[in-house]
Amino acid sequence: MSDPTESGALRARASALRTLAGRLDHSLLTELVRAGGDDTWRGPTAAAFQSDARRAERQCDDAAALLRAAARSLEAQAEAASRRQ
């Protein structure tokens, strides 16, 4: 049931962002380093793939962190709105 107040709307957005961050935590991007490791292949191409996979995993982690930071910001705004009401 949605919260009709301003603070309720802010909290709903924050929750959605946290859910999205949680999905990124389990993204396939986080599995590629292991899946493309020495057990799968070896050679210059494999090494280049590994390098890209590590970079992609870091970007995915960064994205999740950005979403959580945005969620915290919205939750702070909701708290402020609650006090005004």
Next chain:
Amino acid sequence: VSYLGYDPGRVLALRRRLGALHDEANALRFGDPLAHDAAVAYRGAVTLMTGWLPVLALIDACGFASPYRPIAIDPADPRQLDVLHPADAAWRTVTDPHAALPVSSADHARHVAEFLAAIDITAVVNDDARRADVVGVLNVVLGDGDERNVFFLSLGAEAFSRISEDLAHLVAGRRTSAEATKRADQAAALLAALARAFGAAFTQGALDQGRWRDVLANETEPYATALVLRSATLAPDALAGIALTAWRRWNARPLDDIDERAATPEQTPALLVEALRVEPLAAPGFLAELDDDGLALLFGPDLDQDRVGQLLLASADPRVGVPDGAEASVVNVLRFLAAHQAFAGAVRDALGAYVGPYLENLLGDCDLSGYPARRWELHGADPVALLAWIPRSETAAAALEAYLDAIVTARFRALAAAGTFDGPTLHHLGAIAGAVDRLVGDAHVLAAEHQNEVWMGIGATAAGLISTAAITTLDVAGLAASKVISLSVDAGVAWVLGRWRAAGGPGAPVPVGDAVAAEGDTVEQRRGRREAAYLAALFAVGRSTGAIPESAAPPAFDPSEPYLVTRNRWLSAAGPADAAARQELWQAADDFDAGMSAGLNRFPGPNACPAER
């Protein structure tokens, strides 16, 4: 050219994951304006990785124009060892258009070890081109200390053992055909290179020494172990311990080892003798621990007894180690050979030089004289029984005489210089001299004139040491029969004389050259000359300190009468100024003479000397 090795099944699974990633990205919604930056980061990552999909498709496509062209898999090709591991038997290999990435030296060393552990090394030796590649790779890795240590750590003792055995099989095939001999030489060279590097890593402490020792000694074919020891230059205790175990295992059962089955001309015992011969500090530990079966093999007909004789001489070289270090091995060898003299036939000539440096330790009596050289623990054995059979060889008898004269000369001079010229010590020394003279005399092989020649040779050596520090050669009867033995005695005698000269304080200008026996001297006359020389040494020391007047100079030897008569007459002619000094010198000579007479008439007993230990 770079190569890519891959597991087709896992690469296919990776392609599917990337396809699923595409689907995952399509399903995610970043609708909130605050999610924009996160969306950019995530989608950038997805684009980066899904961009690999066409590459993965190319790898497994086998397309004619593909930069990923299949090549034949050869696990034994050292050019692929940083890419393809030989254990990855189900992998495919393709050319790789990406520039080769640098592999760290440690990783490369590890890859070489994994490669070598997995391949059939005999196939490498039998393929000239492949062998050249492997040798080239090994030269680089084994030539660097850090890489070498990583290599052996990764290889492990068991794999090294297996490789050594495989190469040993090839080495054992020498002479079965021209091709086999060629391969044997190549295998021996490869094994020697590996063994040298192993020895360096082992000695440096880079390996688990207990484990490697155990595997080489107990779990490796003795022939392979012997080939490794020949080149590894291990520390003496490690070499002695591993060699001893390998010796016992080889000797345990007939015809069950690589070299026995192949009837190899140079078998395990010969290889071990050679490894020990060139490491004198290891040889005593080995010889001390051999049981009778092991000693029977050592002195048996299967081994080149010239080499065995050299091993004995190296193990007891007085210039190496200290007398106590030779005790257990010399006593063990003498105990066996004295009881099994048939085994000693081929080394008997060397035995005089072998025991000569230790006559004091073997024949010194338990007289509580405080003599500087300790009587060895003979475990109840009779020292005469241990030694009496040796001087039946003229060469051995000559060597014993040479050492005896060197020891007595040097010891007498050192005692004189140290001022510890007491009667019991001189009696003890004389008894040793008398015992050796009696042993040699009883053997009836060394005629008096030959003994004199030995004594003259010693005199020349001593004179050379005193005057010019030059070492002359003892090219005397008997000793000249064997160059190796002659050189051994020569070096040992010079060392004995030099050692006591160095320890002799002011040093005595002993006119040894004037004191040597004349060619026609009897043994008794030679004894008189010795006493005269010894008295001269004592007098010279006394003069150098001002303790003895000039008029107390002892008489020279007169071959026409016993020296006892000469010195008695000299003593009775003393005046008030020198009576005490003459009496002291006379007494010293008499103590030595009494000891020598005792030694000639009564051999030392078999008991140990617990009070002196």
